Amino acid sequence: MHKMVVLAKAVEGKIEELQRWYDDRHIPDLLAVPGFVSAERHRVFPVKPLEGMPAWDFMLIYEIAGDPMPVLQSMGGMMGTERMPVSDALASTHTLSLVGISEHHQAN
Numbered sequence: 324m325h326k327m328v329v330l331a332k333a334v335e336g337k338i339e340e341l342q343r344w345y346d347d348r349h350i351p352d353l354l355a356v357p358g359f360v361s362a363e364r365h366r367v368f369p370v371k372p373l374e375g376m377p378a379w380d381f382m383l384i385y386e387i388a389g390d391p392m393p394v395l396q397s398m399g400g401m402m403g404t405e406r407m408p409v410s411d412a413l414a415s416t417h418t419l420s421l422v423g424i425s426e427h428h429q430a431n
Contacts, residue, residue: 324427325387327395330367330379330419337412339381344410345381353385358394377417379390388408391422412424 333341338422350362363384372378387394401407409415 325391326423327385328421329372329383331381332377332414332417333380334412334414341412360388367422
């Protein structure tokens, strides 16, 4: 299982609109993509803000099963289309997406 973490910022005054878009539209759209198996949305606050970094409003954590590259390519082909529209409440220039490729270990 791999993780994708997205740090997102809302356009000024549109936090609630962005929250609704994630909950009602984007997360269900993303979970319809084969390979995405779970999603979490969290409000965030900076514990130790770094100078020059955006003050993100949301952290999203998605789980991806199998090889993440074809899953991400599939998602990328849908972003901005009717199947996966982008909200104008999202300050996309301040969005950071990271994918963690897991190395699975388990106890003997």
